Amino acid sequence: MKHSIILSKHNGNVKGTVQLTGSKSECNRALIIEALSNGKVKVVNVSDAADTVTLSGILKGTSSESPKVVIGTDEKNEVEAIEAKQETETVNIGPAGTAMRFLTAYYAISDNDIILTGSERMKQRPIGILVNALRKLGANIEYEEKEGYPPIKLKGSFEQLTSKISIKGNISSQYITALLLIAAQLPFGLELHIESELTSRPYVEMTLAMLGQANIRHTWTDNIISIPHQDFAETSLHIEPDWSAASYWYAIAALSDEAELFLPGLTPYSLQGDSVIAEIMANFGITSQFKDGGVKLTKEAKPVIRKIFDMKACPDLAQTLIVVCAALGHEASFTGLETLKIKETDRVLALQTELAKIGVKLIENGQVYKLDCSERFIPDSIFINTYDDHRMAMAFAPLAMLINKVEIEDADVVEKSYPAFWKDLEKAGFKPEYQHN
Ligand SMILES: O=C(O)C1=C[C@@H](OP(=O)(O)O)[C@@H](O)[C@H](O)C1
Numbered sequence: 001m002k003h004s005i006i007l008s009k010h011n012g013n014v015k016g017t018v019q020l021t022g023s024k025s026e027c028n029r030a031l032i033i034e035a036l037s038n039g040k041v042k043v044v045n046v047s048d049a050a051d052t053v054t055l056s057g058i059l060k061g062t063s064s065e066s067p068k069v070v071i072g073t074d075e076k077n078e079v080e081a082i083e084a085k086q087e088t089e090t091v092n093i094g095p096a097g098t099a100m101r102f103l104t105a106y107y108a109i110s111d112n113d114i115i116l117t118g119s120e121r122m123k124q125r126p127i128g129i130l131v132n133a134l135r136k137l138g139a140n141i142e143y144e145e146k147e148g149y150p151p152i153k154l155k156g157s158f159e160q161l162t163s164k165i166s167i168k169g170n171i172s173s174q175y176i177t178a179l180l181l182i183a184a185q186l187p188f189g190l191e192l193h194i195e196s197e198l199t200s201r202p203y204v205e206m207t208l209a210m211l212g213q214a215n216i217r218h219t220w221t222d223n224i225i226s227i228p229h230q231d232f233a234e235t236s237l238h239i240e241p242d243w244s245a246a247s248y249w250y251a252i253a254a255l256s257d258e259a260e261l262f263l264p265g266l267t268p269y270s271l272q273g274d275s276v277i278a279e280i281m282a283n284f285g286i287t288s289q290f291k292d293g294g295v296k297l298t299k300e301a302k303p304v305i306r307k308i309f310d311m312k313a314c315p316d317l318a319q320t321l322i323v324v325c326a327a328l329g330h331e332a333s334f335t336g337l338e339t340l341k342i343k344e345t346d347r348v349l350a351l352q353t354e355l356a357k358i359g360v361k362l363i364e365n366g367q368v369y370k371l372d373c374s375e376r377f378i379p380d381s382i383f384i385n386t387y388d389d390h391r392m393a394m395a396f397a398p399l400a401m402l403i404n405k406v407e408i409e410d411a412d413v414v415e416k417s418y419p420a421f422w423k424d425l426e427k428a429g430f431k432p433e434y435q436h437n
């Protein structure tokens with residue numbers, strides 16, 4: 001049952017300190033690395049994002065969904081391997097896209113028979129490119145329902161056939177990350193040829209950097225990433241606060257009259273590509289000062305000049321930025337939105353539908369999407385549908401800087417990446433009211 005939440009208009013002066021949870025992207029990688037490393041790698045500052053909690057539970061065996069997994073059978077765990085192999089277990093990853101893709105690769109090289117499934121939306125999010133790549137490497141994977149989509153059945157009979165494979169880079173970088181995460185465990189390593197343009201590139205860089213922290217070496221020349229077979233070193237992986245979550249605070253500041261916000265733990269040298277939000281929001285008068293172990297945001301009134309934003313490297317910021325532009329009546333254009341259609345919902349369609357409620361159009365013209373604010377208005381109240389997408393709820397919440405009453409359809413949807421979102425809003429002077437109807 002969904003409960004909505006109501007935000008009354010904020011007084012315009014936003015002040016506060018908000019400690020953001022750990023990055024979902026970093027944490028999901030760290031958990032897979034930890035699991036593959038047989039205890040050598042430890043994760044510090046685990047995120048409380050629901051996607052991460054689910055993945056952690058599955059990998060650590062504390063979730064009802066978690067099977068016993070054995071990777072690379074040696075004498076010590078042979079008995080365990082035989083026991084674990086006896087039946088096919090089903091793992092349900094819910095709406096967690098990265099976890100679905102990473103676990104596909106992880107289970108593909110395990111000795112278990114696993115059915116990996118997810119939410120209804122997950123069954124519409126393509127996985128064929130990754131499955132084909134893993135099959136070429138030697139994995140035995142079948143589709144349980146629709147060809148190219150979860151659920152999938154992974155058989156514990158991996159024998160590496162080749163180390164060289166090609167993969168399309170323009171649909172989701174998560175397929176590439178999934179392969180890179182297991183690469184060092186493959187007996188012959190991996191030489192991955194990325195065909196076509198690479199989307200979401202900073203996420204691949206994040207993967208390689210985190211593997212590097214665990215002593216996994218790679219080379220990346222032109223479009224070829226190579227990782228030889230090698231072992232993890234003993235180390236701890238520290239998870240930074242989530243920059244995608246920080247983007248909603250930048251949005252709130254951008255729509256405020258005055259802002260003074262402190263977000264501890266964020267640095268400009270983040271592994272997260274979404275740290276580019278600091279640079280993007282400078283266009284909207286937001287100054288980011290990195291000091292005292294975090295970032296301080298302040299606001300200066302200033303006309304927005306930049307007209308084109310390319311979101312290919314930071315797709316998760318698209319909703320945040322487009323809503324801010326629409327709210328300000330700034331008729332910007334956006335490129336790099338192609339992958340938005342296969343995320344938690346079709347985010348382009350969801351944006352178009354919700355922005356229509358303030359008279360703004362997001363018009364598709366080939367690769368370019370343009371905002372038309374000619375009929376924009378600020379209603380007295382608005383109801384925002386969330387489409388089972390955390391980022392729809394969080395990207396539209398900042399409208400409460402302008403609109404008297406903003407009601408968001410599903411309060412709990414934010415749990416996927418930022419469970420404390422509504423509580424944190426209270427720290428900055430919002431008064432969210434849960435509707436228990
Ligand atoms: O690797 C990751 O952690 C992610 C990669 C991106 O997906 P795509 O590569 O599918 O764009 C991003 O949208 C997602 O939220 C997290």
Ligand SMILES: C=C(OP(=O)(O)O)C(=O)O
Pocket residue numbers: 095096097098099316343344391417
């Ligand atoms: C796309 C996202 O997540 P995922 O693909 O992991 O479901 C997201 O968090 O915006």
